[in-house]
Amino acid sequence: MRREKLRRLSPLSEPGSPEHLRVRQLRARDLLRGDLDDDELTEHVEQSVMTTTLDKVLRWGASNSMFPMTFGLACCAIEMMAMVTSRYDIARFGAEAFRASPRQADFIILSGRVSIKMAPVVRRVYDQMLEPRWAISMGACSSSGGMFANYAVVQGADKFMPVDIHIPGCPPRPEALLYGFTKLQRAIMGNPDQGWRRRYNAIGTEEWARDDVIAGQPSEASEAAYGRARQVVARTVESTGPEGAGGGEGPRGAGFG
Amino acid sequence: MPTGGGGDTPADLPAETAATVVGSSPIERTEAGAAAGAEQELMTVNMGPHHPATHGVLRLLVSLQGEVVIDLKPIIGYLHTGIEKSCEDQSYWKVIPFVERMDYLSYFSNMQAYCGAVETLLELELPPRAQYLRVIHLELNRIHSHLVWLGTSALDLGAISMFWYCFRERDKILDLFEMSSGQRMHTRYFQVGGVFEDIPAGFERKVREFCADMVVRLEQYRALLDRNEIFLRRTKGVGIVSRERLLELGVTGPLLRAAGEPWDLRRAQPDLCYADLDFKIPVGTVGDGYDRYRVRLQEMRESVRIIEQCLDGLPEGPFVADDRKVVLPPRDELSISMEALIHHFKLVTEGFRVPPGEAYYPVESPRGELGAFVLADGSAKPARVHIRDPSFVHMQALREMCVGGYIADLISNLAMLDPILGGVDR
Amino acid sequence: MPDSPGLELIAGELRDAHPDSVLATYHEHDQACLIVDPEQVLDVLRWLRDTPGQRYDFLSSLHGVDYLPAAPRFGVVYELLNRDRVERLRVRAALPDPAANGDGADALPAIDSCVELFPTAEFHEREVYDFFGIVFRGHPDLRRILLPEVYVGWPHRRDFPIGGEPVIFTHDERIVPGWTE
Structure with a gap:
């Protein structure tokens, strides 16, 4: 069962008969002896090496070792802290290393309401982050202003900076934040289907x-x-x-x- | 440079320090420049609003002479949400979720202050079961708030394992909140006239389990921190402000009690059923960071005792006042009673009206006196809601705690001050 | 809380000490309040703080109120506390709106600062100035505290609009063309 799955996934066009397998084995032996050259060698490499683009590998690596920024705003920041703790444990997804400096961080979680006084600061912190960078807007306030439709709160953080993921809730549960984070990972990896x-x-x-x-x-x-x-x-x-x-x-x- | 407060400016200590700094400096100065050089040694450091140790979006302008803090100015307002203005646009029962989000670690206290003020205006009497349920949740909230404080403060002082342990217990409390109200944070469990719903079956047992567990955990926390040399050195003798000065600055709560003043509104001006309960008020002796830590730790222990007493004496009966002008009718009455339906409709669409008047209702939140001032103009919306938040007032005491000390002690002081910026800026 | 006769006694003694200082008193919901002349509010507070037998020496809270349709429009409310007797007393300075008295639209109401009496009032008074535009004379550092310093307007006045944006739902998508812009 497992082998069959592997074979289906393998880049070789033909799953192969026993004879075909025998040919490949012999060719591999020749390769190790150094007897293969030119066209035969090229063919062998093309058949047996899984090729991918560097871009994909980089994205896979980036999405699985994200450094969030230590940036708490309001109530959601407490739930963001809870996400790091043992029950929720964001280390499972490789994002437990919170960085205090925007220069070292990969993504920022806007955890709470953004006031008009804070908005320039947030924008500046976001600008200081290095590309590629991502932003998660956590909770209703930073996504849309939430319940605070008044003079003091920016009605949605995407008014002044790009936001990749919006997570609803007031505040969202840590599970919701984790789900949003895995969504972000998918986005970074080139949007594969979650199934x-x-x-x-x-x-x-x-x-x-x-x-x-x-x-x-x-x-x-x-x-x-x-x-x-x-x-x-x-x-x-x-x-x-x-x-x-x-x-x-x-x-x-x-x-x- | 020193502004406001009218406090004694710390001229002596920093001047001496500056002299030594100048004297040992490799750069030679002329005789005339030496005096001016002491002034030039001042360095202004901006800390925040994005700083991991400021517990939120606090900004501090710190004037330093070497490593000694000469002056400190908190700049606040980075989280100003205009909640008080938003409250004026909501009917009374819809204000409750707004005030919860002010001091976001002690949401039950905020609710209690606001609901208490409205109940004072309505002259509404709470049924005993509602009072006990409120006290259970208020004290659970106190433990929760102190746990977050302990975890993050210990993290600031370098004890990262405390963070994991404290948040483990915190999640247990949030599970209890979720059980009774359906939400982890910002539960809106209190409503004017009582609580939103009775506690579910099994809640009492879970709370008792938690209480039994918490007593052990508190001993473990103490064992972890009380023998920790780094923690002791960074808290003992740091940030001492005299009791008289704290009172002048309006400081209440654990900060004041750590300085030896047994002032607790739960005892001094008891509301709900606090008068029936037996609990102690922990006080400190000198009022340094270590005393503040011990006072809060002991308060958690007392809160556990209060919760256990409340569970033992939890009376049967209604969980909400029987006033149909204020409280939603029970669900089962809606299908059989026309009046209940009318009341329900009126309450949900318009809300209840409160007779004109104004009331100030203080409660003892985990951080100190949290008072709600509500002005009613006879309509279904409050004309003014003001919350006197302890964090806002305590922020003024930070300068006096830090001036003259090292900048490293500033972090310790800020951690032991326990400001919640949502409450400071509202 | 001083009861109703107690409040009248305080008011009477205050009137003896500072004539015309107390404009009115009221006592409701077990809470006592003195409405005082804003020009003499410092005298009243000092008297309440220092007189033996009164000693309201702890300022719990200080906040502004806008009673818009009412005649003295603004109120600066001092919540005083005596911690020995656990008595609270509210002192409200009734401030008229100078803009309504023909002093120009930009004229701000002014009152004496009580920071010297109660150092805790510093932040509170800055907050009241920030929200209501009430100037505290003699305040050491009267600037906006919560809002940005360049902010224009006094947002917690009743005639200031609440701001914000109307909520647009997805079902308006076809009805209101172009709402996404």
């Missing part, structure tokens, strides 16, 4: 499917993507998958997974 839409038969409910509205009308691309996604749901053809439903056509940063 739950397929499990829950929810393909077509992506936010990007109805995004980039211009003057009340969805754009052609998103309309087409939305229609395709709906078709997928209607047909419930499993083989189509999220890629067939227009994955990658949505704008970057909107709706992951």
Whole structure:
């Protein structure tokens, strides 16, 4: 069972018969002896080495060793601290090393309401962070102003800085923050599918499917993507998958997974 | 440089220190420049608003002479949320979630202060069970607040393991809050006239388990910190301000009690059922950081005792006052009683009206006297809600604690002051 | 809390010591309040603090109130406390609005600062100045405290708009074209 899965995943085009396997074994022996050269060597390398782009490896590495910034604003900061503790343990996802300096941090969690007096400070701290950098807006206040629709609070931190993930809640539970963080990881890794839409038969409910509205009308691309996604749901053809439903056509940063 | 306060400016100690600094400096100075050189040694350091040890978004302008703090100015307001203004736009029962978010570690105290003020204006009597339930939650909240303080303060002073232990217990308390109200933080469990809902089955047993556990844990915390040489050196004899000066500065709560003044509103001006309960008020002797730590640790122990007494004496009966003009009718009455439906509709759409008047209602929050001033103009919305937050007042005492000491002690003082910036800026 | 006759006794003695200082008294919900002349508020506070038998020497809170439709528009409220008898007394200085008296729209009400009597009042008075634009004469460092120093307006006055933005829901997407901009 396991071997079969591995074989399916392997880059070799042919899973291979016993004879084919025998040929590969012999060729590997020749390689070790140094008898292989030129075309044969090239062919062997192409068949047996899994190639990937450096970009992908970098993104995989980056997403699994994120340094958050120690930046607490209000109530959510306490829940952010709780995320580090033993019960929630963000170290499982490789983001337990909180950095006090923005220069060393990879992402910032806006944990709380951003007042008009604090907004320039937040923006400056964000500007001091090195690229690539990400921002999570935690809780209702920093996402939209929340319940504080008044003179003192900026109505959503994305008014003055880019935000990648919004986490609802007042304050969000640490689990919610963890979920948001794993979403961010997916986003960094190039937006791979998390798989739950397929499990829950929810393909077509992506936010990007109805995004980039211009003057009340969805754009052609998103309309087409939305229609395709709906078709997928209607047909419930499993083989189509999220890629067939227009994955990658949505704008970057909107709706992951 | 020194501003405000009217306190004695610490001229003696820093001048001497500056002299030694200048004398030992490799840079030769002329006779005329030496006097001016002492002045030039001053260095202003900006600390915050983004600084991991300021417990939030506090900004401090610190004037240093070498390592000695000459002057310190807190600059606050980076978390100003305009909650008091927002409250004027909400009906009375919708204000409760707003005031909770002021001092975000002692949300039950905020609720109690505000609800108490409104109940004073309405002259509403609480049923005994509601009072006991409130006290149970207030004291759990006190333990919770002190645990977060202990964890983060010990973290500031270099004892990181305390952080993990304290947050472990804190999560247990939040589980209890979640059990009774459905939320971890900002529960909105209190409402005008009582509490939102009765405690669920099994809550009492869980609280008792927690209390039994907490007593052991407190001993462990003490064992971890009381023999810790670094912790002792950084807290003992640091940040002493005399009792008289603290009172002039309006400081209350554990800070004042650590200086030897047994002033606790739970005892001095008891509300709810505090008069029926037997608890001690821990006081310190000299009022340094170590005393503050011991007072708070002992307060947690006393809170556990209060909770156990409340559970023992928890009376049966309604958990909310029986006043249909203020309190939502029970759910089962809605289907059989027209009046209940009308009351429900009126309360949910408009809210209840409060007769004109003003009231100030102080409670003893984990940080000191937390008072709510509510001005009612007869409508369904308050005309003014003001919270006197202890952190806001205590921030003035920080200067007196730190001036003349080393900058490293500033971190220790700030940790032992326990300011909550949500309460400072509101 | 001084009871109702006790409050009248205090008011009577205050009137003897400082004529015309007490404008009115009221006692409701077990809370006593003296409404005083803003020009004499320092005398009143000093008398309440220092007179033997009164000794209201702890200032719990100081805050501003805007009673907009009422005639003396502003109030600066001092919550005093005697810790020995555990008695609280509220002193309210009734401040008229100079802008309404024809002193120009930018005229600010002014009152004496009580920082010398109660050092704790420093932050409180700055907060009241910040929110209501009430100037405290003799305050050592009267600047805005919570809002940015460049802020214009006195946000906690009743005629100041609350601000913020109306909430737009996703179902308005088709009804209100272009709301996302």
